[in-house]
Amino acid sequence: KNQVEQSPQSLIILEGKNCTLQCNYTVSPFSNLRWYKQDTGRGPVSLTIMTFSENTKSNGRYTATLDADTKQSSLHITASQLSDSASYICVVSDILTGGGNKLTFGTGTQLKVEL
């Protein structure tokens, strides 16, 4: 069964500090991995997407890494801001017979940035 596990479940950091969120998956065959940011009361918004051949992707202060061999990904947030407070969801896509994709969502890491 395809699974995506994220850690930590929740995290509190001070504004300006860096942090790293982890994602381990067992999805196979692998197609791509996405990180989404979900603000409270809003729908998820895509931050990065990486395919098998990519091992790093940046979007401003967000940098995602992918190790397809160990089936691990991380999301690094640099110089955190109060607006980074949100749930960060790791989503892994497999390849279905017939060319479609099925997404497996992690449960998310709840990040709170404080003054």
Place this chain on the structure above:
Amino acid sequence: EAGVAQSPRYKIIEKRQSVAFWCNPISGHATLYWYQQILGQGPKLLIQFQNNGVVDDSQLPKDRFSAERLKGVDSTLKIQPAKLEDSAVYLCASSLGNSRETQYFGPGTRLLVL
């Protein structure tokens, strides 16, 4: 570019009542998804449409949930009758092509079943 629109934003009903949610995807997006997100969990796909055809409804509780996308644009998701465990946020998303492409999510409808 307008985003994915959903209504209502909030709904409170009693168990055994019926409820319907509406979604208008981004213009030109062929694929539409309905997700259920229970508090503290990631979204769970309920149904995926490609234009007006169903691609995947394997996790849709068909005894009480139904969805349609008659003209390949707007979609409605219905629960009849609702149970307490249906309390969740119902997210609608759309993508230009198939699920290999980035999905854009609406703000969701928060349902509370009492």
